[in-house]
Amino acid sequence: MTTHALAATLDPVDPAVRSDAKSLAERLHGDTRVETAVRAMLDAVAHGARVVVMQAEEEVTPTAAAEMMGVTRQFVDRLCEDGMLPFRRLPGSRHRRIRVQDVLDAAAKREQRRAGGDAIRAALGV
Incomplete structure (x- = not known):
């Protein structure tokens, strides 16, 4: 195939x-x-x-990843630096590439955390 x-x-x-x-x-x-x-x-x-x-295995730039997640490129850079978003560097370069599936996974985790925070605030009546 x-x-x-x-x-x-x-x-x-x-x-x-x-x-x-x-x-x-x-x-x-x-x-x-x-x-x-x-x-x-x-x-x-x-x-x-x-x-x-x-396709999930395609790679995107940090800027494209940020657009997909609805965040800033700097936030994506921080996720990469903190090990929350896997990436690879291009050979002989400082430029990063991030798999689409990893971006989707990070976005889902972020949404889950936000939903949990909203639920806690609602339960506390805040």
Whole structure:
């Protein structure tokens, strides 16, 4: 099996992209996890959201990781330095690359911590 790098941006600014996304989403009727995920992605594009599709093993820059997480690049740098976000350095360089899956994992952990903090504040009535 050959693997191909997949990185595509579905930009809803293009009316043809929105129309195609709506048409394809309407054709998916199954309830499998794959169909549900693809339908949700296509519905988002059809309604004006910009969707980026990447493979989990692809690598991104700290700036791209920050955009994915909705934080600053400096925060991502701190996560890397603190060992909270695995990365690799490019050979002979100070530049970092971070796997997409590691970014997603870090974002999920961060959201879990935030939700826990919100629950504690709600329980305390703060």
